[in-house]
Amino acid sequence: MTEGAADRATTAGGPTRRHLGRSALVLGGALALAPWPAGPAAAADRAGGPTLRYGSPERAGLLAAPLRRLVTDAEAFLGPSPEHPWYAGAVLLAGRGGTVALHEPIGMAVRYRAYDERTDTGVEFPPDRQIPMTRDTVFDLASVSKLFTSLLAVQQMERGRLELRAPVASYLPGFGRAGKQDVTVRHLLTHTSGLRAWIPLYKAPTYEGRIRLVLDEAPVAPPGTAYLYSDLNLISLQLVLERITGRTLDVLLRDGITGPLGLRRTRYNPPASWRARIAATEDARAPWSGLDRGLVWGEVHDENAFSLGGVAGHAGVFSCAWDLAVLGRTLLDGGVHGRTRILAPESVELLFTDFNTAFPGDEHGLGFELYQHWYMGAMATPRTAGHTGFTGTSLVLDPTTDSFLVVLGNSVHPVRGWRSGSAPRVAAANALARAVPVRPARGRTAWFSGMANAATATLALPALDTSGGARLRCALWWDTEPRSDVLVLEATADDGSTWRAVPFTTACRDGEPRRHPAGSVTGWSGRVWHRLTADLPAARRLTLRWRYGTDRLYVGRGAYVDGLRVEAAGGVLFDEARPADAARVRAEGWTLSAD
Numbered sequence: 001m002t003e004g005a006a007d008r009a010t011t012a013g014g015p016t017r018r019h020l021g022r023s024a025l026v027l028g029g030a031l032a033l034a035p036w037p038a039g040p041a042a043a044a045d046r047a048g049g050p051t052l053r054y055g056s057p058e059r060a061g062l063l064a065a066p067l068r069r070l071v072t073d074a075e076a077f078l079g080p081s082p083e084h085p086w087y088a089g090a091v092l093l094a095g096r097g098g099t100v101a102l103h104e105p106i107g108m109a110v111r112y113r114a115y116d117e118r119t120d121t122g123v124e125f126p127p128d129r130q131i132p133m134t135r136d137t138v139f140d141l142a143s144v145s146k147l148f149t150s151l152l153a154v155q156q157m158e159r160g161r162l163e164l165r166a167p168v169a170s171y172l173p174g175f176g177r178a179g180k181q182d183v184t185v186r187h188l189l190t191h192t193s194g195l196r197a198w199i200p201l202y203k204a205p206t207y208e209g210r211i212r213l214v215l216d217e218a219p220v221a222p223p224g225t226a227y228l229y230s231d232l233n234l235i236s237l238q239l240v241l242e243r244i245t246g247r248t249l250d251v252l253l254r255d256g257i258t259g260p261l262g263l264r265r266t267r268y269n270p271p272a273s274w275r276a277r278i279a280a281t282e283d284a285r286a287p288w289s290g291l292d293r294g295l296v297w298g299e300v301h302d303e304n305a306f307s308l309g310g311v312a313g314h315a316g317v318f319s320c321a322w323d324l325a326v327l328g329r330t331l332l333d334g335g336v337h338g339r340t341r342i343l344a345p346e347s348v349e350l351l352f353t354d355f356n357t358a359f360p361g362d363e364h365g366l367g368f369e370l371y372q373h374w375y376m377g378a379m380a381t382p383r384t385a386g387h388t389g390f391t392g393t394s395l396v397l398d399p400t401t402d403s404f405l406v407v408l409g410n411s412v413h414p415v416r417g418w419r420s421g422s423a424p425r426v427a428a429a430n431a432l433a434r435a436v437p438v439r440p441a442r443g444r445t446a447w448f449s450g451m452a453n454a455a456t457a458t459l460a461l462p463a464l465d466t467s468g469g470a471r472l473r474c475a476l477w478w479d480t481e482p483r484s485d486v487l488v489l490e491a492t493a494d495d496g497s498t499w500r501a502v503p504f505t506t507a508c509r510d511g512e513p514r515r516h517p518a519g520s521v522t523g524w525s526g527r528v529w530h531r532l533t534a535d536l537p538a539a540r541r542l543t544l545r546w547r548y549g550t551d552r553l554y555v556g557r558g559a560y561v562d563g564l565r566v567e568a569a570g571g572v573l574f575d576e577a578r579p580a581d582a583a584r585v586r587a588e589g590w591t592l593s594a595d
Contacts, residue, residue, distance in 0.1 A: 050098045051338045052329045060099035062403075062435040063595065067102050070094060070431035074407075077424045078107045084120075084418035087392050087409035088112070089133040089279065093321040094432045096403040100325060105133035112414035113295055115283040122414040131276065138265050138278045138320050139408045140301050142389030145317035146234045147327075150189055150367020152252050153237055154347050161244045164189075164366075171240045178218035185240070187223045188233040189366045190355045194219030195232040200290055202307035210307055211239065227362035231304065231314035238313030250311045260340045261326055266319040269310040270298060278318065279410040281391055288416060301391055301412065315389075321406045328397045328404040331385075352383050352399060373481050373554035375422040377429030378451060379405065380556070381479075381524050390416075394425045400527055401436045405429055426554060433557050437595035441475035441529045443577070446562035447546075447585075448593035449487070454552040457589025459561060460545035461574055462581075463495075470568040472534040472544065476506060479557040482523035485550040487559045489519045493539035502544070504534035527557070536566070548589070560593070 057064040070092065077086040089107025093100060110131040112122035124130070156162040162171070164186045169176030175183070180193075187193040195217060201210040214235055221228060238249050245252060250268040258266045270278060280297040282289065290303040300306050302315035310316050326337060331351060335343030354371075356364040363370035368385035375388050379398045386396035392411030397404050407428050411419040430451060440446035449457045464470065478487055490499040501519030508530045519534075536542060544566075548559050564585070566574040576582050 050329070050333045050336070052095075052098055052100060052326055054103070055099035055101060057101045057435065060096040060101040061437070062094075062096050062101050062432075063437055064435075066431045066435035067094060070102065070428050070435075071104050071106070073427040073431060074104075074424055075106050077409075077427075081419070081423065086419045086424050087411040088413045089137075090392070090407060090409035090424070091133055091135065091137055091139075091321045092408075092428060093325050093406040094404070094428070094435075095325065095329075096401065096436065098329065100322075103135050103321065105135055105137065107133055109133045109137045109277075109279040109410065110297065110413075112280070112283070115285075115414040117415075133279070134277075135322070136265065136277065136320050137408070138270065138274060138318050139393055139410065140279070140281055140315075140389075140391050141317045141319055141393050142302060142315050142391040143231075144319075144324075144387050144389040144393050144395055145305075145315045146313070147367055147387050147395070148253055148257060148317050149234050149237055149241070149249065149313040150351070151343065152241055152249070152256055153185070153189065154343060154350060154366055155256050156241060156244060158344055158347055162240070168236060168240060172215075172236070172243055174215040175236060175239070178216055180217075180219060180223075183219070183223045185237070186355065186366075188237045188240075190364045191227055191229045191233055191362075192224050192356065192359070193230065193233055193236075194221035194223050194226060194228060195230040195236075196220050197229060198231045198304065201235075201304045202290055204307075207308065210304075214239070224358075227356060227359040227364075234313035235304075235308075236313070241313075248311060249313060253317070257327070257342055258323075260342055261323075261330060261337055262340075263319070263323040263326060266317065266323045266327075268316050268318070269300075270318045272298065274298065274318075279408075280413050281410060282412040282416055283414045295414075321408055324395050324406045324408075325404060328395055328406070332397055332399055332402060332404060352385050354382065373426075373556075375425040375429070377426040378433035378479070378555055378557045379403070379429040380481075380554075381527070388422065388425065392419070394422075396425075396429055398433075401433075403432060403436060405432050430555065436557075438477060438527075438557070438560055438593075439595060440560075440593075441477070441562040443562070445592040445594045446475075446477075446560045447564075447587065447590045448595075449546075449548040449559040449590055451555045451558045452589070453550055453555055455550050455589060457548045458545050458587075459590040460543060460586040461564065461566070462584040462586075463541040463543045464566055464573045465540055466536045466542045466566075466568065466573070467538050467540055468568055468570065469538060470536045470542075470566050470573055472502075472504070472532070472536055472564070472566050474532050474564045475560075475562040476521070476530045476532045477528070477560040477562075478521050478525050479527055480522050480548075480559065481551070481554050481556050484522075484553065485548070485555060486520050486522045487546060487548045489534060489544070489546055491537055491539075491545075492543050493537065493541060495541070496543070499545075499547075500537070502534050502536065504532050506530040506532050521559075524556070529560075529562075546590075561590075 088111045094102040114123040204210045275298040281301040284293040305312035305315040330337040334345035351365040354363045384398045388394045392409035507513040564576040
């Protein structure tokens with residue numbers, strides 16, 4: 001199966017995600033963007049530019065306890081998950097702003113010399129030949145390599161050599177056959193070309209024959225009509241880049257990204273001298289691998305990339321956690337690192353802009369995936385960008401909180417069948433999201449729903465006499481998995497026998513009021529506090545409660561409620577600021593949080 005396609009298969013049939021996008025045009029190489037609130041580009045062009053440094057969680061504006069839990073949770077996946085370890089080891093890096101607050105290696109970079117399919121066990125190296133993970137361990141990034149190819153393409157757009165809406169065949173004439181004449185550069189970068197996920201290029205006997213297979217491939221859907229994640233898109237983009245620049249992709253990577261940013265441990269085809277510092281991947285043999293190579297260690301794992309000489313648009317880049325953090329920080333800062341700029345701020349915006357508004361659930365910037373809870377966890381927002389790699393790698397960038405997460409694991413060591421899904425990535429992202437504090441709207445604490453999966457949390461006020469009319473006022477903050485996880489305001493007048501939703505209105509600062517006739521919220525609210533008002537049903541004994549329910553798959557950052565107050569014509573019926581009233585609140589699953 002193609003790099004990345006196996007990860008995406010885990011979400012088949014799952015809920016889609018809310019999309020949010022804006023228009024973007026590339027005309028004659030010039031970038032034109034519609035207005036958008038402050039994002040990555042807003043941080044650019046500071047004198048000298050920002051850089052990255054180690055520091056404490058407090059310096060990064062993060063809570064220490066969730067970061068400690070990030071490591072503890074990751075270590076759990078070194079054991080049965082559920083039957084075999086998800087990875088032999090990993091390197092975890094998390095930060096916010098210009099500060100790396102966590103950089104932790106766990107487990108082993110090299111543990112197994114082979115896989116025994118008869119017993120479904122790994123054959124370990126002797127203890128003295130096993131190699132533990134270190135902060136600087138280098139990984140085969142697999143499909144995270146696609147991000148580098150995409151960045152190189154955007155650089156060529158800045159220079160006027162490449163146009164987003166231009167047909168690929170206008171740069172690569174051979175590409176236009178087999179019904180691909182209308183496929184554009186944008187289609188390649190957003191996986192809407194209609195090309196299937198992959199083909200076994202390695203079965204062709206020559207390099208030229210493998211390229212011919214790509215050029216001869218016919219789309220399975222008309223371009224722009226479906227989202228189909230495909231390695232062939234980025235391999236095709238590689239051919240375009242090499243044609244218009246006259247340089248190979250590895251040289252473009254060195255000259256355009258790794259050299260300027262000083263990413264000394266990022267490259268294609270690492271030299272043999274690096275081998276002891278590289279995490280091993282798979283005992284590659286039939287039937288699970290397309291090539292019989294034995295233990296792959298220090299060479300690209302992906303069969304097609306290997307057959308293309310290790311340099312491919314879809315896979316083949318090796319890197320370490322720190323280098324990926326520098327790259328991520330550069331993009332969050334609008335394309336600049338220190339005194340080095342690799343992209344204009346307007347170009348960076350294209351990475352964080354959803355071009356796939358026609359395909360909800362498959363949000364995509366140029367090269368970067370957006371708003372994918374299946375590996376971004378609670379870090380996911382409409383602007384959160386990232387990518388995964390089949391070998392167990394991932395990068396997540398959240399401009400909303402200015403935070404970044406790198407999880408590099410060797411999850412196909414010793415064999416790809418031992419792991420499934422993205423649970424370690426989600427757990428790490430949830431922990432980092434929880435580490436970003438939400439300050440109470442007023443006072444020292446606010447009610448927090450928690451972030452548990454497959455849970456229901458309720459927050460109930462005491463029974464009140466609203467027969468003369470009453471209104472609820474409070475502050476509300478929410479960020480949930482869209483549609484799957486819902487926060488509902490409801491009321492009962494018969495001591496809980498029946499509950500009915502209470503419609504309400506919310507408004508954030510400088511925002512227009514928004515009605516919620518179903519009495520519920522879900523999805524992303526901007527991660528800001530909203531003022532809430534609700535006219536309450538008339539009853540002698542009315543009990544109000546917030547009910548937050550989550551499904552078993554993924555969660556958002558949760559919900560917060562603060563400053564609960566019920567007013568009537570005759571006075572205040574309930575005020576959370578009064579200790580006697582606060583003591584009567586019944587919370588199940590909600591806790592008071594000061595963050």
